[in-house]
Amino acid sequence: MSADQPRVLVVEDEPAQREVLAYNLEAEGFAVSRAQNGEEALLLVDEDLPDIIVLDWMMPHLSGIEVCRRLKIRPETRNIPVIMLSARSEEVDKVRGLETGADDYVVKPYSVIELMARVRSQLRRVRPSTVGQRLEFDDIVLDAESHKVTRGPDILKLGPTEFRLLSTFMEKPGRVWSREQLLDRVWGRDIYVDTRTVDVHIGRLRKALTQFGGGDPVRTVRGAGYALG
Numbered sequence: 001m002s003a004d005q006p007r008v009l010v011v012e013d014e015p016a017q018r019e020v021l022a023y024n025l026e027a028e029g030f031a032v033s034r035a036q037n038g039e040e041a042l043l044l045v046d047e048d049l050p051d052i053i054v055l056d057w058m059m060p061h062l063s064g065i066e067v068c069r070r071l072k073i074r075p076e077t078r079n080i081p082v083i084m085l086s087a088r089s090e091e092v093d094k095v096r097g098l099e100t101g102a103d104d105y106v107v108k109p110y111s112v113i114e115l116m117a118r119v120r121s122q123l124r125r126v127r128p129s130t131v132g133q134r135l136e137f138d139d140i141v142l143d144a145e146s147h148k149v150t151r152g153p154d155i156l157k158l159g160p161t162e163f164r165l166l167s168t169f170m171e172k173p174g175r176v177w178s179r180e181q182l183l184d185r186v187w188g189r190d191i192y193v194d195t196r197t198v199d200v201h202i203g204r205l206r207k208a209l210t211q212f213g214g215g216d217p218v219r220t221v222r223g224a225g226y227a228l229g
Contacts, residue, residue, distance in 0.1 A: 005031040006123050009050040011041040011067065012085070013059045021054060024112050025119070038062030042070065045077060048184070052122050054115075057086035057097065065100050072101030081122035085110070127171060135170040137228060138217065140209070142170050154212040161186065162205040169218070169228035178225040202226055 008030045012018040022032045035041035057064040071077040084102040097105045104118050135142040139152045149156045164186045179195040187193045206216050219227045
């Protein structure tokens with residue numbers, strides 16, 4: 001799995017539907033994890049926070065509604081977008097799903113093309129750099145599509161790792177990222193990298209951001225990690 005790939009967790013108890021969803025999401029460039037029930041979904045989320053969750057409502061033991069409720073009351077998972085899938089088409093059911101915390105509600109049977117569009121829409125909100133959007137913070141502009149970073153009138157030279165670090169910071173200015181979270185987001189879980197490597201690349205990012213003057217926007221939070229601004 002590439003660190004740049006947005007990660008989707010598909011939670012569906014029907015194997016055929018689960019695989020169809022996973023196949024189409026992977027074809028769209030997403031890294032897909034699969035869960036066959038609510039309990040497994042919560043375990044997978046604890047192991048590796050996804051960017052988006054596609055969640056079936058009707059599952060045995062632990063329903064999608066209950067999974068969504070539990071995710072939305074936890075600070076570390078409440079901001080993960082949840083797209084609820086359900087055969088329930090009544091307005092009262094949609095309202096219940098959305099009031100539980102789902103960010104979108106899709107009725108079965110659904111159009112795969114429409115569902116992919118809804119996933120991309122949610123992704124634009126939480127990881128805009130992965131869909132080529134332009135990010136701005138003070139006088140720093142990151143153009144994800146052209147892979148160019150400027151600060152004021154100057155074009156900055158960043159290596160690929162530093163670019164991904166800056167993208168991560170600029171998607172959520174002010175958020176404090178631990179070294180482990182940055183390793184997961186920037187390098188990916190499939191690659192072993194020592195946490196000290198994060199400090200090395202943060203140093204390189206700082207040097208690149210200040211190469212033409214200007215203050216260092218990257219803040220070290222003692223005992224916690226790093227933040228932008």
